[in-house]
Amino acid sequence: xxxxxxxxxxxxxxxxxxxxxxxxxxxxxxxxxxxxxxxxxxxxxxxxxxxxxxxxxxxxxxxxxxxxxxxxxxxxxxxxxxxxxxxxxxxxxxxxxxxxxxxxxxxxxxxxxxxxxxxxxxxxxxxxxxxxxxxxxxxxxxxxxxxxxxxxxxxxxxxxxxxxxxxxxxxxxxxxxxxxxxxxxxxxxxxxxxxxxxxxxxxxxxxxxxxxxxxxxxxxxxxxxxxxxxxxxxxxxxxxxxxxxxxxxxxxxxxxxxxxxxxxxxxxxxxxxxxxxxxxxxxxxxxxxxxxxxxxxxxxxxxxxxxxxxxxxxxxxxxxx
Amino acid sequence: xxxxxxxxxxxxxxxxxxxxxxxxxxxxxxxxxxxxxxxxxxxxxxxxxxxxxxxxxxxxxxxxxxxxxxxxxxxxxxxxxxxxxxxxxxxxxxxxxxxxxxxxxxxxxxxxxxxxxxxxxxxxxxxxxxxxxxxxxxxxxxxxxxxxxxxxxxxxxxxxxxxxxxxxxxxxxxxxxxxxxxxxxxxxxxxxxxxxxxxxxxxxxxxxxxxxxxxxxxxxxxxxxxxxxxxxxxxxxxxxxxxxxxxxxxxxxxxxxxxxxxxxxxxxxxxxxxxxxxxxxxxxxxxxxxxxxxxxxxxxxxxxxxxxxxxxxxxxxxxxx
Numbered sequence: 098x099x100x101x102x103x104x105x106x107x108x109x110x111x112x113x114x115x116x117x118x119x120x121x122x123x124x125x126x127x128x129x130x131x132x133x134x135x136x137x138x139x140x141x142x143x144x145x146x147x148x149x150x151x152x153x154x155x156x157x158x159x160x161x162x163x164x165x166x167x168x169x170x171x172x173x174x175x176x177x178x179x180x181x182x183x184x185x186x187x188x189x190x191x192x193x194x195x196x197x198x199x200x201x202x203x204x205x206x207x208x209x210x211x212x213x214x215x216x217x218x219x220x221x222x223x224x225x226x227x228x229x230x231x232x233x234x235x236x237x238x239x240x241x242x243x244x245x246x247x248x249x250x251x252x253x254x255x256x257x258x259x260x261x262x263x264x265x266x267x268x269x270x271x272x273x274x275x276x277x278x279x280x281x282x283x284x285x286x287x288x289x290x291x292x293x294x295x296x297x298x299x300x301x302x303x304x305x306x307x308x309x310x311x312x313x314x315x316x317x318x319x320x321x322x323x324x325x326x327x328x329x330x331x332x333x334x335x336x337x338x339x340x341x342x343x344x345x346x347x348x349x350x351x352x353x354x355x356x357x358x359x360x361x362x363x364x365x366x367x368x369x370x371x372x373x374x375x376x377x378x379x380x381x382x383x384x385x386x387x388x389x390x391x392x393x394x395x396x397x398x399x400x401x402x403x404x405x406x407x408x409x410x411x412x413x414x415x416x417x418x
Numbered sequence: 419x420x421x422x423x424x425x426x427x428x429x430x431x432x433x434x435x436x437x438x439x440x441x442x443x444x445x446x447x448x449x450x451x452x453x454x455x456x457x458x459x460x461x462x463x464x465x466x467x468x469x470x471x472x473x474x475x476x477x478x479x480x481x482x483x484x485x486x487x488x489x490x491x492x493x494x495x496x497x498x499x500x501x502x503x504x505x506x507x508x509x510x511x512x513x514x515x516x517x518x519x520x521x522x523x524x525x526x527x528x529x530x531x532x533x534x535x536x537x538x539x540x541x542x543x544x545x546x547x548x549x550x551x552x553x554x555x556x557x558x559x560x561x562x563x564x565x566x567x568x569x570x571x572x573x574x575x576x577x578x579x580x581x582x583x584x585x586x587x588x589x590x591x592x593x594x595x596x597x598x599x600x601x602x603x604x605x606x607x608x609x610x611x612x613x614x615x616x617x618x619x620x621x622x623x624x625x626x627x628x629x630x631x632x633x634x635x636x637x638x639x640x641x642x643x644x645x646x647x648x649x650x651x652x653x654x655x656x657x658x659x660x661x662x663x664x665x666x667x668x669x670x671x672x673x674x675x676x677x678x679x680x681x682x683x684x685x686x687x688x689x690x691x692x693x694x695x696x697x698x699x700x701x702x703x704x705x706x707x708x709x710x711x712x713x714x715x716x717x718x719x720x721x722x723x724x725x726x727x728x729x730x731x732x733x734x735x736x737x738x739x
Contacts, residue, residue, distance in 0.1 A: 108555060108556055109555040109556065109557060109558075110555075110556050110557060111556060111557035111560075112557060114556075114557075130555040130558075132553060151556065153553055174556055202563065202565045202589075203563050203565075206533060206537065206563065206564055206565060206588070207537060209529075209533065210530070210533040210534060210537055210539060213526060213527075213529065213530040213533065214530060214534065214539065216709075217526070217527060217530055217702075217705065217708070217709070218705070218708070219530060219534065219539075219700075219702055219705075220543055222701075222702035222703050222705050223540060223543065223700065223701055223702060224547075225703055226689070226693075226694060226701040226702065226703055227694045227701065229691060229694060231686075231687040231689070231703045232687055233473070233686075233687045234472065234473065234686060234687065234703070234704050235427070235428065235450070235473070237428050237430070237713075238703070238705075238708065239703065239705055239708050240430075240708050240709060240710055240713060241705070241708055241709050241710075242709055242710060242711070243522065243523055243526065243709035243710070243711040243712060244526055245522045245523075245526065245711075263587055264587045264588060265587075266587060267583060267584045267585075267586060267587020267588075268526060268529070268584055268587070269522065366550075366553075367550050367551055367552055367553050368550075368551065369546075369550065371549075374546070374547060374549065380539075380543065381542075381543060381546035381547070382539065382542040382543065382546065383542055383545050383546055383550050383554070383559075384553075385537070385538075385542055385554070385559060385561070388537070388538075388554075388559055388560050388561055389537075389560055389561050389562055389563040390560045390562075391563050392563060393556055393557060393560060396556075397556070
């Protein structure tokens with residue numbers, strides 16, 4: 098039996114995935130789930146054939162350039178790859194594989210949950226009950242805003258955006274989107290494309306960010322764009338924290354121009370702008386958009402499929418191009 | 419001369435504007451009154467109509483004390499447990515409620531509870547409010563994916579059907595139990611079970627939408643919870659008295675249920691504080707109809723009923739005929 102290749106796994110993974118990794122590889126696991134830096138990755142990757150990383154590690158050009166020559170493939174346990182310098186990987190001909198598709202539904206569920214919970218003030222209701230401070234039902238207590246008949250603007254109509262559009266349609270929301278390019282008609286499904294950012298922002302009573310991170314979208318939702326949303330808009334972000342200028346969003350939440358927000362991701366997470374914690378009109382979740390057993394297992398299996406394929410000399414279906 | 423109206427509870431601004439325009443009312447914005455205060459105000463103003471909500475116990479004794487001038491009492495709620503309909507009928511007093519208008523809003527809340535319970539929203543929010551600071555392993559803090567699960571609905575009436583429609587947006591398979599099977603256009607593909615007990619073992623998620631009454635009081639008891647598959651999720655946005663709360667607490671504590679989402683409780687607002695100590699519940703304070711749009715529509719509907727009766731037409735939503 099040939100020696101199994103060596104796989105560095107940077108974080109603790111779901112049990113089924115670690116079992117598969119240990120069966121097929123000499124797997125270097127992280128039982129304590131200690132967070133890894135780029136330097137840690139370099140140290141632990143010595144003599145390895147492949148790496149399965151997570152969005153927690155920043156693999157910049159210097160780190161990628163310093164990886165041992167033995168590394169033949171880099172997998173990431175995520176659909177996003179803004180933590181990896183893809184250009185640097187391409188320079189040294191290192192294939193990168195990710196986990197598209199399999200987390201679209203779970204992530205769209207979190208976006209829909211954020212839309213509902215923010216609009217309906219569920220976080221406030223929860224805290225009122227948990228504090229034992231509920232003194233009775235009143236017709237004006239915790240009045241939120243209905244989602245039915247509202248216009249939902251989706252910024253970034255990829256796979257997750259399309260799943261969200263389907264869910265929101267079932268709530269009677271009218272879906273609009275802004276992308277660089279219009280979807281082909283068979284994928285559009287009755288949603289309304291806006292070529293112009295301005296017209297898109299003006300109709301977005303509820304704005305959901307579903308675009309990739311990275312330099313092209315950094316702080317896309319800034320004070321200027323927020324000002325163009327209708328007064329009393331609802332903003333949700335289950336995509337990347339870097340899409341939002343936190344200070345601008347916090348100011349809008351305080352002024353009421355943005356009535357409610359729901360966030361699963363933060364610029365600089367797991368740290369977040371502490372002012373969010375002082376606001377009642379935000380619902381905050383700790384980046385768990387893909388956190389279901391079924392989804393995480395599917396992500397792990399897809400990442401390992403890609404790594405297996407590269408090491409076997411095949412082209413992986415989930416190659417980042 | 420405008421008809422005279424007493425509004426015994428605060429009402430939304432748009433409803434108050436109509437009260438000002440169409441009625442002679444000493445407190446058009448509504449004033450929170452006890453039964454004694456309401457009877458006194460009605461007598462003092464020789465009022466034609468009373469607008470109330472579920473906060474006012476409209477029992478036989480209060481009905482007996484109403485001045486003869488009162489020709490209709492309209493409750494701004496769909497439930498009417500607070501009204502002694504038989505006593506109103508004996509006196510020939512039309513009483514009305516506001517069905518239909520809160521269907522969508524309550525169905526939205528139901529899906530919010532399903533998503534929040536399955537995706538552990540209480541725990542996630544609590545982590546954030548405590549400042550987060552720590553990432554999670556990829557196998558940690560996992561919830562249940564809603565999409566593709568089987569949703570059992572007890573009571574496929576107006577709200578139940580609206581819940582089913584939203585659930586289909588998540589690719590959920592809908593099962594239901596009603597005393598009688600519905601025609602196909604109302605079933606929309608939902609699978610009928612002639613008995614409640616036969617449906618329970620097939621429900622990944624169970625949502626109650628039954629009317630409250632002697633035959634449904636405590637319908638979710640220990641035996642029925644035991645019939646749900648292990649790891650099921652339970653939500654109730656209908657009425658608290660449908661549930662034996664000791665049995666629900668036991669099922670949540672033992673882990674038989676993965677989680678629950680509750681908008682209603684046996685005792686409101688003095689709900690059982692043992693729920694507030696549990697992590698696997700999402701709790702909101704009877705907010706099913708708490709949107710500006712719905713509360714306004716409810717107020718308008720109550721005024722429509724009052725206007726109809728006072729102009730000699732039959733009430734739109736009579737509680738007795």
